[in-house]
Amino acid sequence: MTKSILLVGVGGQGTILASKLLTIGLMEAGYDVKMSEIHGMSQRGGSVSSQVRYGDKVESPVIEIGGADILVSFEKMEAVRWLKYLKPEGKAVVNDFEIESMPILNGKADYPEGIIEHLEEKANATIVDAVSKAEELGNAKVMNVILLGSLVKSMGLDEIDWERIIRENVKERFIDINIKAIKVGMVLVK
Amino acid sequence: MKKLLTGNEAIARGAYEAGVKYASAYPGTPSTEILENIALYKGDMLAEWAPNEKVALEAAIGGSIAGARTLAAMKHVGVNVAADPLFTFAYTGVNGGMLLITADEPGHHSSQNEQDNRNYAKFAKIAMLEPADSQESKDMVKTALEISEKYDTPVLLRMTTRVCHSKGIVECYDREEVGIKEYVKDIKKYMAIPAHAGHLRVRVEERLKKLEKFSNETELNFFEWNDTKIGIIASGVAFGYAKEVFGSTASYLKLGFTNPLPSDKIKEFASRVDKIYIIEENDPYIEEHLKILGIECHGKDIFPYTGEMTADVIRKSVFGETMPSIAYDETKVVGRPPTLCAGCPHRGFFYELGKKKDVMVSGDIGCYTLGFADPYNAMDLDICMGASISAGHGAQQVFNMRDGSGKRVVSVLGDSTFFHTGINSLLDVVYNGSNTVNVILDNRITGMTGHQENPGSGYTLQGRPTTIVDIEALAKACGVKHIRTIDPNNLKLVKETFDWALDLDEPSVIITRWPCVLKKFSKEDKEEFAGAFTEKCLIDDEKCIGCRKCIKTGCPALSFNKVTRKASINRIHCVGCEVCLQTCPVEAIAKEVK
Structure with missing residues (x-):
């Protein structure tokens, strides 16, 4: 049975590193893995997504509408944008964090209110505050690995040796903080 | 050894393993990482950025004539630029094997159009292969180079965005050195002048006949038999999408070698299944061939002409609906268009x-x-x-x-x-x-x-x-x-x-x-540019009159608070370019004192 993980956020939030670590862990755990990303112009502050699929044999690298087992959103409005890709019985892990897009920054639109309530009403959503947790660890950027921790725990993938995978794939000076981050992420969800 | 590679990384690995010596390209999404990854095999392969795609292809052509295995890579529209040398090199043929890699963009994620470059292979009368995933991308580089040398033809390797930018597990091997072939001056082959074009032209038609025989025999085009009520003919990543939807409830003819198309295999498949769906991205390239062969099939009559043929699109076209999904309030989503970065010159x-x-x-x-x-x-x-x-x-x-x-x-x-x-x-x-x-x-x-x-x-x-x-x-x-x-x-x-x-x-x-x-x-x-991007600007709240002149610079580091009627600068994003500072009528913006 193929499982589908959708990671979404805003260009520059570190979804790519999180999905890279995830795919390496899944491959080493013996799964067939496919991952898809869209690069290019969308990187310039646009909406970004990484799609990871794993199982015995994965046919397609792309998650279809209503196909994701879990949606991990690094920014809360992005969770709504991608919600139709989540299975109705799927899980959502949402970072309680706002990044204003250009129409909001220049005053042409307002950042929508009640997003968290909407997500909780529509989906099986767990809201996490990865930014505060990352700041407690001393680097706001590691919120991506905190969210990875919440993701692997939610998907029952916490038995994989993530500590070793981080050690082997992250720059030396960021290893310790990322190991702490993934552990923090794991305890944020049930 | 198994590695998790994108299609583009797999192409580079395939080039390394197959003994490619020289590669040239002009960057363009989604093809760019092909050459960036070939460049990492320093010492084994020479990788160059050319000023444009025509130059890149010509350089790869020269390298092939001189005797090495070479390739040129580009995005789909790049092949338009490179079309001139392509059409004549199709006549002369190669010395060392030569690949032209095109990265097409169904869904034009990062492009100005959605042209289907499979038409180029048919138009230029050259062989074409279409990988469906990373493993095939790597394997097909080697196979394509062998075809190029055996049939004396440049080969078009047609990638698409999802093949280029999706990762999959790839079995990797060591490099096989094939050396550089001897160069022998042969003006009847390489001087494409009117006096020689006649025999070169005839040779191209003879080559197509041989390639069609190959197309019917090769395992690059294979059957997968299941229930025969539905038969799917697919190429590239669309094959994976089709399998996602139909699984073992349909039989498949998966096409990896798509110019010339394998007419005999297609006829055989058609004779054994009740109903045929052609699942391909962009133009009805395979579908039109079936129609020429007089075979009834469903293609663009039910599938969209434009965009990617992902599982949800197939499901909607064939069964009328996608998988169940969550309805949400669209007013909770504001657009997030790409913007010029803070500090963009x-x-x-x-x-x-x-x-x-x-x-x-x-x-x-x-x-x-x-x-x-x-x-x-x-x-x-x-x-x-x-x-x-x-x-x-x-x-x-x-x-x-x-x-x-x-x-x-x-x-x-x-x-x-x-x-x-x-x-x-x-x-x-x-x-x-x-x-x-x-x-x-x-x-x-x-x-x-x-x-x-x-x-x-x-x-x-x-x-x-x-x-x-x-x-x-x-x-x-x-x-x-x-x-x-x-x-x-x-x-x-x-x-x-x-x-x-x-x-x-x-x-x-x-x-x-x-x-x-x-x-x-x-x-x-x-x-x-000593000191560039090392400073920050800040706004003095007391002085800001809320005129929003600075906001009109479109900088993502600037925002306007409708409640306080003040602009502010996000310190994390600001790099001190001073553009906003110059627009302020009351000098409320200043450089931060270090």
Whole structure:
């Protein structure tokens, strides 16, 4: 049975590193893995997504509408944008964090209110505050690995040796903080 | 050894394993990482950025004729640029095996069109392979080179965005050195002149017959038999999408070798299944072949012409609905369009250009294409690489025919785009004498595709320091008499320079010289742009009058609080370019004191 993980956020939030670590862990755990990303112009502050699929044999690298087992959103409005890709019985892990897009920054639109309530009403959503947790660890950027921790725990993938995978794939000076981050992420969800 | 590779990384690995010696490309999404990854095999392969795709293909052709296995890689529209050498190299054939890799964009995620380059293989009468995933991408490089040498043909390897940018597990092997073949002068083969074209032309048709036989025999085109009520014919990543939807409830003919198409295999498949669906992205390329063969099938009658043929699209087309999904309130989502980065050197330029009345701005392909959007609204057209200067020239000639029309054209393109195909356009401007203002936004790198070196940056793809082209001297050599190089962050200077150029009756060139904010500085950059992007600006709340002039610079580091009626700067994003500072009427914005 193929499982589908959708990671979404805003260009520059570190979804790519999180999905890279995830795919390496899944491959080493013996799964067939496919991952898809869209690069290019969308990187310039646009909406970004990484799609990871794993199982015995994965046919397609792309998650279809209503196909994701879990949606991990690094920014809360992005969770709504991608919600139709989540299975109705799927899980959502949402970072309680706002990044204003250009129409909001220049005053042409307002950042929508009640997003968290909407997500909780529509989906099986767990809201996490990865930014505060990352700041407690001393680097706001590691919120991506905190969210990875919440993701692997939610998907029952916490038995994989993530500590070793981080050690082997992250720059030396960021290893310790990322190991702490993934552990923090794991305890944020049930 | 197993590795998790994108299709583009797998192509590079395949080139390494298959003994490719030389590769050339011009960057373009989604093909860029092919050459970037080939470049990592330093010592085994020479990898080069060419100024454009035509040059890249020609260089790979020369390498093949000289005896090495070579390849050229480009995005789909790049093949249009490279079409001239392609069609004649299709006649002469190869010495060392030669691949042209095209990266098509169903869904045009990062492109101006959605053209289906499979048509090029048919048009040029050459062999074509279509990988469906990373493993096939790697394997097909080797197979394609063998086909190229055996049948004496360049081979088109057709990738698509999802194959290029999806990762999959790939079994990797060591490199097999194939050496460099002897070069023997053979003018009847390589001198494509009218006297030789006749026999070369006949040979091409004979080669197609042999390739069709191969297409019917090769395992690149294979059956997968299940229930025979539904038969699916698919190529590329669409095969994976089809399997996602139909699984073992249908039989498949998976096509990996798609020019010429395997007519015998298709007929056999058709004779054994009840109903055929053709699942392919972009044009009805396979479908039309079935129709020529007189085989009934479903294709574009139910599937969309445009976009990707993902599982949900197939499901909707065949069964009328997608999987169940969550309905949500769309008012909870605001658009998130791409923007020029904080500190982008194009910002000050477009901020001033957008204020100019009665100008047409002829644009081009790059990050600066975003100059068309809010809040600048400073671009009228954008056709293809290099077209800004030449389309601008033609427009100016026509505006000048109208009595009393004072409309002026400002043509805008980046440094890499100027080297690509802008130079010949500038020659046209000077030679035929239109009074356009031609702006080269020199941000010292190829920006949008992710920072590739170019003839102006001082380094090659594999990191060797090299000669830096002098844009000002080049423009002068083309015959431009009026040239100014300016700092685009200085708004007063940008405005004055526009006024100067628009006052001239002759063509001018303005070069804005400031590095991309995301560029990793070279030794030369560190000297020339010392201190750039190291400071911050801040807004004094007391002084801010809430006029929003700074917001109109479109900087993502700036925001406006509707409640307090004050603007503020996000310290994390600000790099101190000072563009907003210059727009403030009450001097509320200042550099942070260190």
